[in-house]
Amino acid sequence: MKAKNCLIFGGTGQIGRNLIRKLARNNYKVTIITRNIHTKGNFIKTQANAGHIDIIEANPFNENEMKPFFEKNDICINLVGILFEKGKRNSFTNIHTNFPTMLAKLAHQNKIQQLIHVSALGVEKALDSEYAISKLNGEKNVLKNFNKAIILRPSIVYSVDDNFSTTFMTLLNRLPIFPLYYNGQTKFTPIHCSDLTDVILNIMKKNIDSKIVECVGPEILSFKEILLILLNSIGKKRFFLPFPLFAAKITAKIFELMPNPLLTADQLRLLKYDNVVSNNYASNASIGVPAKKSFENEIKKYSYMWRDGGQFSRDNSFD
DSSP, rough: OEEEEEEEEESSSHHHHHHHHHHHHHHEEEEEESSSSHHHHHHHHSSOOOEEEEEOOOOOTTTHHHHHHHHHEEEEEEEOSSSOOOOBBBBBBBIIHHHHHHHHHHHHHTOOOOEEEEOOOOTTTTTTTTHHHHHHHHHHHHHOOOTOOEEEEEEEEETTTOHHHHHHHHHHHHHEEEEEEEGOOOOOOOOEEHHHHHHHHHHHHHTTTOOOOEOSSSSSSHHHHHHHHHHHHOOOEEEEEOOHHHHHHHHHHHHHTSSSOOHHHHHHHTTTTTTTOOOSEETTEEEEEEOOOOHHHHHTTTTGSSSSTTTGGGOOGGG
């Protein structure tokens, strides 16, 4: 296959790092735009053979600065997203709406072959969430400005490099009592990072043109079931304390004072809604790329870091 040039925004995150390795193995040449090459560039260079990765330090929000990169590339992938806001520059509107809109306009102007934009599952339901509204507006603007764009809506994406399973295992390891919001009944369909990047790679290879694809793992788990799997994997027992909504709102407001809050009021609103397929759009299974990795099996591969004894701990779940 003739090498295609791929431009990636958000390539230093867990999805980006996993995707870059697969793209390089499949003869794609990757250009990654980052705002700080000194903190993340060296690690990214190790993800593929020399010549397959080009890391550029630039301001991705500067349209004029980005134009030359769209002229040289065939495919653009946007993986940029935030879970909480940090000032005006890193607001939901700027990151999830304005930025992908700019990318879509540049993709249209330069006749990019493919634009793949990663959004989030369930954003159509959570219309009381600023996060969800910004994601949904971003999707609409992307499709309006580049009608060949593919929107991916993944559920929770997890791996050893995530901020989800690793954070909760840290908290469960330290806290004797763990709060449950909405009684832990919210449903999720977590998808492993490797399964999600398989979806992206297949869309690129086969030029799949479904407008919106919901990307989910092979199982539906409640939030409480997820916590129980994590607890079992790290060999801990904890008491769950259901939090009434008014108390949850107060704790969220307190957490928001932290530089990296564990929970925000906006995330609390998101937790009301099940994070499962809507059946209104294509799914990764319907386009021929079903997820294969189960949450419990994958967690066991790296949860030893939170077990007593670390890598030398004994996993009693196999007895």
